[in-house]
Amino acid sequence: MIARDQVCLGILAGGQGRRLGGVDKAFLNYDGKTLLERCLQSAGNGFAQRLISHPGAEVRFTSNGLEAVKDVRPGQQGPLAGLEALLTVTRSQWLLTIPVDVKTLPLIVFETLLRLEDGPGRVIRDADGLQPLVALWRVSDALAIVQQRLDAGQRDAQGLVAALGLMVCELAPMRLGNLNTPHDFEDSPA
Numbered sequence: 001m002i003a004r005d006q007v008c009l010g011i012l013a014g015g016q017g018r019r020l021g022g023v024d025k026a027f028l029n030y031d032g033k034t035l036l037e038r039c040l041q042s043a044g045n046g047f048a049q050r051l052i053s054h055p056g057a058e059v060r061f062t063s064n065g066l067e068a069v070k071d072v073r074p075g076q077q078g079p080l081a082g083l084e085a086l087l088t089v090t091r092s093q094w095l096l097t098i099p100v101d102v103k104t105l106p107l108i109v110f111e112t113l114l115r116l117e118d119g120p121g122r123v124i125r126d127a128d129g130l131q132p133l134v135a136l137w138r139v140s141d142a143l144a145i146v147q148q149r150l151d152a153g154q155r156d157a158q159g160l161v162a163a164l165g166l167m168v169c170e171l172a173p174m175r176l177g178n179l180n181t182p183h184d185f186e187d188s189p190a
Helices: 035-043 079-089 107-113 139-151 157-164
Strands: 007-012 049-053 067-069 094-099 121-126 129-138 167-170
Touching (some): 049 079, 079 129, 107 129, 139 157
Parallel strands (some): 007 094, 121 167
16 A cells, blocks of 8 residues: 555646636535645645645645645647646656545545565556546656547546556546536535
8 A cells, every 4th residue: 555645635726617617616616615625625634745736826826735736738739738748747656646526535545555575657447437547646656647548638547547558447426526516516515
C-alpha cells in the first residue's frame, strides 16, 4: 500500500461547466457543501501535496490548503490538459486524481487506489463503467504519455488509461456518478 504522504492529491476542476450555464463547478453546492469541500472531505488529509487544476488562482483555493495549477497549453483542451498540468508540478512519485464533480466518493475509493503494489497506476470502474479520471498515476510513466497524446490531438481519458495499462479496480455495484447538469443537482438532500 502506498502511504498518503507519498502521494499528491490532484482535483480536476478546470472545466467550463457548459451544461450548467458556464458556472464554476468547484463552488456549486450539493448536499450542503461546495463540490470542492466535498472532494476534500472525502479524500481526507495526509497527502504530500494538494493541487487543483483550475483556470483561476483564487484565494479560496489557498484557504483550503490547495495550490491552483493552470493548464500548460492555451485554450480549454479538456481534462487531459488538466492532468498534464497537475503531473507537471507534482513533487511526488504518485498523483491521485479526482474530478470535482464526482457525486459520491466513499473512502473505499481512495483505499482501493492506494493499495497498489507495483505498476503504472490504478483506475476505478464502477457500475457505470470506467471512471478514467478517478485514478492513481505514476508520474514518471504518465507525464510523457499524456503530453504525447495531447500533441497528437488525442484527448480521451479512456484511451490514456489503455495506453498506460493502468490496473482496473472493480467497485460495482457502487456508482460514483457525476454532477454535470441541473438535473443531477435536483436530488441534493440539503
